[in-house]
Amino acid sequence: MGSYKTSMRIVLSHRVYIVIYLVLMTAVGLTIGMLTQPGSTATFKPTVTRVAVVDHDGSTLSRALASRIYKGNEKVTLDGSKRATQDAIAKDSVSYLLVIPEGWGDGFMAAARSGKKAPTLNSSVSYSSGEGRLVELTASSYSNMLYQMAATLGGSQEDVVSASDSAWKGDVSVDVVKSKATPLPASLRVAAEFSSYSIFASVTVVIAVLMQALNRPEVARRRMASSQPAHVRSASLLAACLTIALVAWIFNFGLQVLLLGRDATTTAPLQLAMVGAAELSYSLFSAAVGFLIGQIGLSENASNAVANIFGMVFSFMGGAWTGLSLLPDSLLAVAHFMPSYWTTLAIEGASNMETVTSAAMGSLLGDVGICALFSVAILLVGLVVGRDRSAGRSS
Amino acid sequence: MLASFKTTVLSLLRNKSMLLWALLFPIVLTCIFMGMFSGIESAYSAVGSDLGIVRSASYGSNEGLQQTLRSISLSTGKNGIVKLSYFDSEAAARKAIADEKIDSYLTVSNAGSISLHVGQRSLGANGSLPTTILASALNSHLHATNAVAVIMARVTPGGSVPASLASGDGVSIKRLVLTKNAPDPDVRYYFSLLAMTAGIGSAAAMLSIQRLQPTEGAVGARQSVSSTPRWLMLVGALLGSWLCQFACMLAALLFMALVARVNFGTGAAPLLLAIAASSLTGCAAGALLGTIPHMEDGMVSGITCLLSLFTGLYGPASQLITDSLEATAPTLIHANPLWQMTNCFYSLLYYDLYGPFLSSIAALLAMTGIFLAIAAFRMRRISHGQL
Incomplete structure (x- = not known):
């Protein structure tokens, strides 16, 4: 118990890491969640695209075309200057x-x-080209309809517009x-x-920093020389790692439920629990990686680098940031070797289910289980590395 | 000064974890991005979905609708957006939705009105865009049908309908690239990554400055009583770390340009200026952090990771928060040196004029000035306190 308490004291004395990686990163994640449209899927709301029409003409026809494009979309006013256009x-x-x-x-x-073209x-489509393509469809079919009306019925521009609008x-x-x-x-x-990312970075960095403190030669020697049995020492270290993982998990998942998923606790408790299980297993995986980094004995800066590089690689490749x-496809094949892929799979699967059946839940639980297996594997590697190192030290 | 410069460069080169961060990190992430973006462009434009069609008598008689569906089908149309499957009854289509086999299905009522029924699960998982596009394509078909009816009703009986009625493609819309280079969703990640490299590199400057502090062990104490003026040592250390950081950023930039084939849209000179300014700002920030007691290099990377969030490095969600902050609180987002660095590259890619680029460079230089001024002030206090 004594060495567990000491471990926790060491962790608390490095609270800058906790503040940066856990508190601030989580806060940003929650903000991003809140900025995301809650997206009630009970009714269908068409996608709203930000569109702008620069009308150098100002005729009845061009105004009709512009208002058709603006309808149902978000109108952005541009002054037509090159700089403003490029900016937009x-x-x-x-x-x-x-x-x-x-x-x-x-x-x-x-x-x-005269039957000519x-x-x-001219149009310009920004990189969210799916939405741009949608508006282009409207623009081209409406302007072609205007042309049809003008070619067959003739008359003034007003006549053409009113005939088109009636169709x-x-x-x-x-x-x-x-x-x-x-x-x-x-x-959510x-x-x-x-x-x-915030779970992985916070848990691995904090654990790596803790173990670095414990592995400092003088401290390590004193620890080795103490009368405390080795298994108690290891167990208390493991308990400290688990505590860190659990704190990160409770902080993340708890705030998510509190701020974004309060309704879901009654309407979709099982799916919510599945998301929680996925995050927990990822948090445990992060603890195993932190333990391994600590066992290898990397410096503080290097362990930060490793935690961040792997954290980002996992989050990107697991589709946690892009979906x-x-x-x-090629990356998806590689992603199968990332634990984050399996947790994302479980979270996405649980978020949108047709029916909550035991079979569906079972397969999601299997995804979570694969992530848990990764943790066990990494933990074992960490233990083996530690045994080799301590054996090397004593000889 | 030359000696401090040399010592700084040598000690940074021998610091393995520093190299790991500043050199390996951008290259590893560039490789990841290369893999990620090999298919992302098509994923942005192809918003395909699985559409079921309930075959009924009224569907069978609507020749125009069938033609429209064929033209938007992935298997037959050029610009396919849907994969079609057919059902004999609405109940069968509903079951397919429940079994997660299709995203939506289409029915034609006896009166001929077309309805689209989209599964809630698909709507939640894919958003409303695929359905909106599908509905829009079907609407164009309906409107075209209406148009023919309107024309037929108005053309005088016995009069002929011109041939152009059938074609209906009298207007063409040409896609223009209004920016200097075509918009590309991927480059943003690379630019943010370059900024992050500069941010992480500031740990190098921090270490070099810390080493000169009298409180930092025997070497620091010896250096503080040396006959060389203190400011010369500081400038030497700063220049040394700037050189190292510039080299790391240059390596990352070259890797992106040559291996990942990122289009920076400009010549070498402005790019070199951009990385020189970025790395200088990073060094100045590092120097300032170096004067703060008990500052650890891990904290620098933590701060950098946090600031990178507001350059849009962490995917669409973080880009959303960056863009909305830029619209609502521009001062806040412009105060982020990493955002200014990202914006340098961004401006070079998209604007014909150098105005936006130079204003970002100016902002970076101003930040450098502020950081160095505060650092110098703090450094003076530290040395006086010790001697």
């Missing part, structure tokens, strides 16, 4: 930009009457087929996936 596209504050050249309306009517419109109705109705299980809020899922659907 580069910073992704506009996903779709349409530039209507001067004299477009008149040229359009003349072209339609209308003057070209532009009767949209497909979209409804939601409810699943039996209530899904977890998207904000995002925060839970993001927390993989598993965005991982290319």
Whole structure:
């Protein structure tokens, strides 16, 4: 007990790490979760895209086209200067930009009457190209309809617009087929996936720092010379590691539930528990890695480097930051060797389930179990490394 | 000064964990990014989903709808967005949704109205974009059908409908690249990574400055009573760490440009200026941190990781928080030196004019000045206190 208490005292004296990696990183993860639209999936809400139309023409036709594009989307006003345009596209504050050249309306009517191609419109799509493509679909089908009307019915620009608007109705109705299980809020899922980094970095760094303190030659010699049996010494170190892992887990998962998942505790308790289990097993895995780093005896700076490099690699490759659907197939194959992949799989699976069946839960639990197996493997490596080192020291 | 410079460079080169951080870290992450982004672009544009179609008499008679569906099908259309499967009854389609086989299904009522039914699970997992795109494609079909009806109703009986009615592609929209280079979602990660490299590298400057403190053991004490002016030693240490950090960033940059084929969109000179300014700011920050007693290098990496979050390094979620902060609290986000470093590279890629780039460089130099001034002030106090 005495050496456990000492370990905890050492940990607390390095509280800067706890503040940076655990408190601040977790806070940011939660903020990101809160910024994510809670996304009620009970009803369908179409995706809203940020669009801008730079209308150099100002004719009836161009104004009709602009208002059609703005409808249902978020209108961003640009002053048309090159700098503003580049700013908007580069910073992704506009996903779709349409530039209507001067004299477009008149040229359009003349072209339609003579059966020629209308003057070209210019567009720019930022990198969220899925959304840009969506708006482009609307822009091109509406402008082509204007052309059809102008070519067949003729008349003034007002006539063409009113004929087109009378045809532009009767949209497909979209409804939601409810699943039996209530899904977890998207904000909770995002925060839970993001927390993989803060859990891994905080747990490994804190444990590595603790073990570095214990492995300092004088301290290690005193510890070895004490009358405390070796297994008690090891057990208390292991208990300290477990405590650190549990604290990181409770801090992360507890705040996630408290701030983002309070409704889910009643509507989807089992799925929420699965997310908690996934985070717990990842936290234990992080503790095993921290233990291994400590056993190898890396310096403080090196253990920080290792914790961060691996933390980021795991989080990226496990799809915790980008979502598993965005991982290319080749990387997905490698990702199977990352414990974070299995926890992300469990979190994503639990967040959106059709029905909560024992079979579905069982397979998710299996994913969590694979992550737990990784922890056992790393822990064993850590123990072996430690035995070799202590054997080397005594000889 | 030359001796301090040399000692600094040599001791940094011999510090293995420093090398691990500053040199290996960006290269490892670049490799990860290369793997990540090999397929991410197609993932952004292809928002495919599995669509079930309930075959009914009214569906069978709607020739136009079938044609539209074929054109957006992945197996037959050029710009496919859906994978089609067919069901004989709505109950079978619902069961397929429950079994997680399809994302949504489509029905055509006896009156001919088209409905899309999307599974809640799919909506939660994939967001509303795939369904919105699908609905939009179907709507264009409906509107085109309406348009024909409107025209037929208005054309005088006996009059002919021009051939252009059928084609309906009189307007073309040309995609323009309005920025200096085409927007690319991946480069942001690399730029943030370069900034993070500069941030992490500040630990090198911190160590070099700490070594000169009289409180740091025998060597520090000897150096503080040496006849060489103190400021010369400090400048030498600073220049030495700047050189090392510049070299590490250059290695990372070259690796990104040559191996990962990242498009920096500009010539070598402005890029070199950008990494020189970034590494200088990193060193100045390190010097300042070095004057704080009991500062450990692990804390530097912790702070860097935290600041990197606000450059968008950690995926779309952290980019979201960075962008929304930039819109709501620009001063706060501009005060982050790592953001300014990222913005240097960003401006070089996207703007024709050097204005935004130079303003970021100026911001970095101003930060460097502030850091060094505070560091010098603190350093003076430390040396007086000891002697």
